Amino acid sequence: MRFDYCPFCGEKTILKKIGDEGDIPYCEKCSRPLFDMFSTCVLNVVVNEYNEVLLIRQSYGDTSRYVGVAGFMKVGETPEEAGAREVLEETGLTPESVTYIDSAFYEGRDQLMLGLLAKVKKADTNISGELLEAKWFTFDEAVNTVREGSIIQRFIKSAGEKMKK
Numbered sequence: 694m695r696f697d698y699c700p701f702c703g704e705k706t707i708l709k710k711i712g713d714e715g716d717i718p719y720c721e722k723c724s725r726p727l728f729d730m731f732s733t734c735v736l737n738v739v740v741n742e743y744n745e746v747l748l749i750r751q752s753y754g755d756t757s758r759y760v761g762v763a764g765f766m767k768v769g770e771t772p773e774e775a776g777a778r779e780v781l782e783e784t785g786l787t788p789e790s791v792t793y794i795d796s797a798f799y800e801g802r803d804q805l806m807l808g809l810l811a812k813v814k815k816a817d818t819n820i821s822g823e824l825l826e827a828k829w830f831t832f833d834e835a836v837n838t839v840r841e842g843s844i845i846q847r848f849i850k851s852a853g854e855k856m857k858k
């Protein structure tokens with residue numbers, strides 16, 4: 694998102710050279726640069742002690758597609774905290790560890806996706822109302838079940854590589 698108007702006072706922004714950053718939208722009234730904004734989301738590869746990957750189907754949008762456990766970060770959270778929160782909220786499972794694996798920019802939605810490896814103990818899931826299903830897959834099954842070329846597919850592969858080390 695690019696700021697044509699100041700979100701604080703509503704004044705139309707001008708373009709101003711800010712150091713090495715080049716021309717940046719700037720509010721003269723507030724004397725502040727307004728850098729382009731985007732959302733930051735976490736996308737978890739949830740893995741259990743048998744190296745199975747938990748994928749979910751959402752109850753809205755494309756309900757037939759298996760995806761990862763994702764969500765928007767909240768102000769004040771680290772990615773790892775956001776990942777653990779989303780896994781618990783959506784599946785009822787509490788991760789034993791959440792570690793950063795990879796990142797990708799989702800151009801169409803202006804979202805920075807942070808890929809996380811969330812390790813859980815295999816247990817029955819208690820899915821949120823936003824989900825239709827949460828299902829365990831082997832790594833290879835998971836790679837082939839998600840959409841070809843998707844960010845979650847890339848993150849599952851990254852998680853697999855990381856776990857081999």
Ligand SMILES: [Zn+2]
Pocket residue numbers: 699700701702703704720721722723724
């Ligand atoms: Zn302003």
